[in-house]
Amino acid sequence: MKAAQIHSYGGKEVLQITSDAAKPQPAEGQILIEVAAAGVNPFDVKVREGLARQMAELQFPATLGGDVAGTVAELGEGVSGFTVGQAVYGQANALSGQGSFAEFTTVKAESLALKPTSVDFKTAAALPLVGVSAYQALVDHMDLQARQKILIHGGAGGIGSLAIQLAKHLGAYVATTAKPEDADFVKSLGADEVIDYTSQDFSLVLKDYDAVYDVVGGETYHKSFLILKPGGTLVSMVEKGGEELAKEHNVNVVSQFTRVTTERLAKVAELVDNGTIKPSVDKTFSLDEAAEALEYLKVEHPRGKVVIQVKA
Numbered sequence: 669m670k671a672a673q674i675h676s677y678g679g680k681e682v683l684q685i686t687s688d689a690a691k692p693q694p695a696e697g698q699i700l701i702e703v704a705a706a707g708v709n710p711f712d713v714k715v716r717e718g719l720a721r722q723m724a725e726l727q728f729p730a731t732l733g734g735d736v737a738g739t740v741a742e743l744g745e746g747v748s749g750f751t752v753g754q755a756v757y758g759q760a761n762a763l764s765g766q767g768s769f770a771e772f773t774t775v776k777a778e779s780l781a782l783k784p785t786s787v788d789f790k791t792a793a794a795l796p797l798v799g800v801s802a803y804q805a806l807v808d809h810m811d812l813q814a815r816q817k818i819l820i821h822g823g824a825g826g827i828g829s830l831a832i833q834l835a836k837h838l839g840a841y842v843a844t845t846a847k848p849e850d851a852d853f854v855k856s857l858g859a860d861e862v863i864d865y866t867s868q869d870f871s872l873v874l875k876d877y878d879a880v881y882d883v884v885g886g887e888t889y890h891k892s893f894l895i896l897k898p899g900g901t902l903v904s905m906v907e908k909g910g911e912e913l914a915k916e917h918n919v920n921v922v923s924q925f926t927r928v929t930t931e932r933l934a935k936v937a938e939l940v941d942n943g944t945i946k947p948s949v950d951k952t953f954s955l956d957e958a959a960e961a962l963e964y965l966k967v968e969h970p971r972g973k974v975v976i977q978v979k980a
Contacts, residue, residue: 669687669688669689669690669691669770669771669772670685670686670687670689670770670771670955671685671686671689671731671769671770671771672684672685672731672732672733672769672770672955672958672959672976673685673686673689673729673730673731673732674716674726674728674729674730674732675728675729676728677716677717677718677721677726678716678717678718679716679717680959680960680962680963681959682716683716683732683958683959683962684959685955685956685958686729689729689731689770691771691772692766692772692773692774693774694742694743694744694747695744695745695774696744696745696746697744697745697747697776697777697778698744698747698774698775698776698777699740699742699743699744699747699750699756699774699775699776699777699780700740700741700742700743700744700772700773700774701736701738701739701740701741701756701760701768701772701773701774701775701780702738702739702740702741702771702772702979703736703737703738703768703770703771703772703773703978703979704737704738704739704789704790704793704977704978704979705736705738705789705790705792705793705975705976705977705978705979706733706734706735706736706737706767706768706769706793706975706976706978707734707735707736707737707768707793707794707795707796707797707798707973707974707975707976708733708735708961708962708965708973708974708975708976709734709762709797709798709826709965710965710966711734711762711797712732712733712734712762712767712769712962712965713962713965713966715732715762715763716732716962720763723763724763726765727765728765729765730765730767731765731766731767731768731769731770731773732762732767732769732958732962733760733762733767733768733769733770733773733976734759734760734761734762734767734768734796734797735757735759735760735768735793735794735795735796735797736757736758736759736760736768736773736775736793736796737755737756737757737783737789737790737792737793737795738755738756738757738773738789738978738979739753739754739755739756740752740753740754740756744774744777747777748777749777749930750780754782755782755783755789756780756781756782756783757780757781757782757783757784757789757792757793757795757796757933757937758775758779758780758781758796758928758930758933759775759779759780759796759797759928760773760774760775760779761775761776769955769958769976769978770955770978771955771978771979777930778929778930779928779929779930779933780930780933781930781933781934781937782934782937783937784936784937784940784941785941786940786943787947789979790949790952790975790977791947791949791975793975793976794826794947794948794949794972794973794975795830795936795937795940795947796928796933796936797826797827797926797928798826798827798829798830798947798973799830799933799936799939799940799945799947800926800927800928800929800932800933800936801827801831801905801924801926802827802830802831802834802881803932803935803936803939804924804926804927804932805831805881805903805905805922805924806818806831806834806835806838806879806881807834807838807935809901809903809922809924810878810879810881810901810903812835812838812840812878812879813838813839813840813878814838814839814840815839815840815841816839816840816841816878816879817840817841817842817843817876817877817878817879818835818840818841818842818843818878818879818880818881819843819845819870819874819877819879819880819881819892819895820832820835820842820843820844820845820859820880820881821844821845821880821881821882821883821884821888821892822844822846822883822884823844823845823846823850823854823857823859823862824846824847824850824853824854824971824972825883825969825970825971825972826972826973827883827905828844828854828881828883829853829854829857829947829948829971829972830945830947831881832844832854832857832858832859833857833858833944833945833946834939834944834945835858836857836858837939837944837945840878840879841860841861842858842860842861843859843860843861843862843863843870843874843877844859844861844862844863845862845863845864845865845870845884845888846859846862846863846864846865847865847866848864848866848867850971851864853971861874869891870891870895871891871892871894871895874895875895876895876897877895877896877897877900878896878897878900878901879896879900879901879902880892880895880896880902880903881903881905882902882903882904882905882906882907883904883905883906884906885904885905885906885907886906886907889902889904889906889907889910890913893910893913893914893916893917893919894917896917896919897919898917898918898919899918899919899920900919900920901919901920901921901922902914902919902920902921902922903921903922903924904921904922904923904924905924905926907923908923909923910923947972947973948971948972948973949972949973949974949975950970950971950972950973950974951964951970951974951975952974952975952976952977953974953975953976953977954976954977955976955977955978957976958976961974961975961976
């Protein structure tokens with residue numbers, strides 16, 4: 669089968685397209701997916717560059733990719749609730765060496781759900797990690813309520829663009845940080861207030877917020893504590909720890925590791941199908957252009973998501 673693989677860690681040059689990669693076989697609890705499209709995430713760049721080696725060492729050659737949308741091709745032993753031919757979406761193990769940047773990939777049944785019926789495979793492939801991340805943060809960790817105030821960092825990005833829409837659906841007042849050229853875009857998603865992070869210090873503009881969603885880390889993370897009211901919640905996708913700062917400011921802090929589950933994927937699909945959230949695909953690449961897709965994501969900081977179209 670055709671796949672985008674690396675034989676060593678490194679930059680753009682290490683990602684090669686092969687037409688004779690071994691077709692994976694579903695193990696117990698897994699499903700073989702015929703891939704239609706694959707979403708590209710910053711984590712895929714980290715895997716390629718070897719920055720995720722502390723989590724797992726790849727066995728080369730390794731096929732990259734996590735987010736996937738496609739069709740059930742084969743069920744592994746013990747799998748129930750799915751049938752061959754169903755349109756599904758979810759997340760392959762990006763550290764398994766048998767990722768989604770290929771014509772076929774294997775996915776744990778517990779990380780897969782039926783594809784939203786209202787969108788095509790390309791759009792569905794843009795959803796798993798970012799959609800579940802936003803849902804897990806705002807609903808599960810923050811329990812965000814109507815009339816509460818939330819700051820969402822990086823509102824034009826893949827996670828931020830969905831988090832804004834979900835927060836508005838929940839009835840919150842939404843502030844977000846964005847570049848000046850993205851201001852109109854995040855407003856169109858529902859942002860009530862836009863902070864230009866290139867010229868404004870959000871910590872001097874905002875105060876008494878109930879929640880902050882951080883996808884940036886570093887100084888942005890530390891300043892976020894300053895705008896929370898007592899009892900507020902800061903969820904970070906990047907930073908770990910923070911308990912001392914949380915205690916100092918009398919707030920709650922969560923270091924989120926996103927868990928893509930069937931239940932959360934089903935909730936995201938429901939939100940898409942009822943029109944609550946609409947994923948944004950910035951640019952689509954072919955499988956042959958997988959190296960360019962990762963580089964585009966790394967360099968350009970796109971609005972919404974980058975997707976690899978594997979099958980027409």
